Amino acid sequence: MKGKNIGWIVLLVLGLIAPFLVYPVLVMKILCFSLFACAFNLLLGYTGLLSFGHAAFLGWAGYTCGYAMKELGLSPELGLLAGTAAAAALGFVFGSLAIRRSGIYFAMVTLALAQLMYFLALQFPFTGGEDGLQGVPRGRLFGLVDLADTMNMYYFVLAVFLGGFWVIDRAIHSPFGQVMKAIRENEPRAISLGYDVDRYKLLAFVLSAALSGLAGATKTLVFQLASLTDVHWHMSGEIVLMTLLGGMGTVFGPIVGATVVVGLQNYGAELGQWVNVLTGVIFVICVLAFRRGIVGELAALIRRSGIRM
């Protein structure tokens, strides 16, 4: 437990000082993807379900939030709420269909459903098609705080991230989280212990989708843009990579993974086409030699060296 508290403190301190050290918009992007990756990890790392369609939640929450704020003139907090609710509803539909199959099929079903949502985003007029939804106003938070100011926006994003992360942390360490882990480790056993496994899976899926949606809606607010990039299957792959690289099934791993990948994309922008190749190479290395991820390996190293945390 102590190690986790240290983690929280480090996270909080880093979060508070980061915008003075690094370009704040980049940190906000990292925070959005960290929340997205943590939400994804809830499903992959703790329940053992590989969804290859999480881009749908990120992207459609972004569209919903953007539409609600730009066209309907809602305030930012209601915009985020609308995006999160849309992602949760979508997650319920995806989840209900996908949990009918397991393992490899689960991944394929979620990928196919996300592709369906991609084509819908391409065809519906309100998403702006290829151009996306541009110029979304940031608005005033609760009618008081002007989010057009970068620092206000930053601390709001930090608060959203910490809130979402706290929910995930609570979920993992609750009795519900224990059942999720039981399903991951041995599903037939969980069934024989009397747990309604499908309901737990669906609940985990909806929770993961909703928080991914929160991340997507926040991202739309930061960049004032909702676009097809966020619903494309590349995004679904990227979030798997962040989680895998950071360490799936660890609390802080996805944050580390998201930071590394977003940082890489930011500073490696001149790499152009090579970014995809590099992403692929990291994938291959992670799977072949580095399956515990950065945080997982560190934790193993600490355990081996006998330091008590």
Next chain:
Amino acid sequence: MDIFGIPIQALMGQLLIGLINGSFYAILSLGLAIIFGLLNIINFSHGALYMMGAFGAWIGLTYLGINYWVALVAVPVVVGIFGMIIERTMLKHLYRLDHLYGLLLTFGLALIIEGLFRYRFGISGESYPVPELLSGGFNLGFMFLPKYRAWVIAVSLVVCFGSWYIIERTKLGSYLRAGTENPQLLQAFGINVPLMITLTYGFGVALAAFAGVLAAPVFQVNPVMGSNLIIVVFAVVVIGGMGSIMGSIVTGLGLGLVEGLTRVFYPEASAVVIFVIMGIVLLLRPAGLFGRER
């Protein structure tokens, strides 16, 4: 002559394209099913390897002067060997792990292959001429049937049913089926199972590359042609279930036709119809049309 207010010419044209797409779905999902049966891996790089097949034909023609007919045999062999190298060097290490790692590894490989081709060839696409022998077409009275399209459908059917025959009716196929059921027991009978796995992966990959060569004169040859296709093929596999070889073939062809019909009657939905069908099948028959649930 009209059917439901659609000129028969247009209807038949779309059905033909549907059948061609269906042939590619069938060949690719067949390859996926064979690989999955023995390796327990969903080969995400299948689309990229299909793209390599199409590019292989184009590169052969443009730089080496290799004609279509040679490419049809040589490219699948080369890409198949490439696949076997992947299996020997990487996939081999994953068999004892969760199936998901195989999916993730081949996803990474797909990104690498696609990225390299995009870097070298851009995304605008290249066109591959229809071989001379198959240019032109037949006038069937009610429609014009381009020879090349007829050839694609015919040869796809031959390949699909040939594969089915080998797997279900020959001694070699019986080893394959036995390996799918119980590899340890088969090994105990003195069959070299690791070699068989490598060859099977190579065969599945060669099928994908073969489909790629067939596709080169029909579609634009471009680096992303495979990734767009493979997601649809995944939906096809979910609908059909991977338990049966014949199931994969029938589902692939059938869904191609349905897609073609949708393009005639409600074009806006043609990109999504297969995914919608997948949703309906999951609701009504979760194991898939031909599937056995685990």
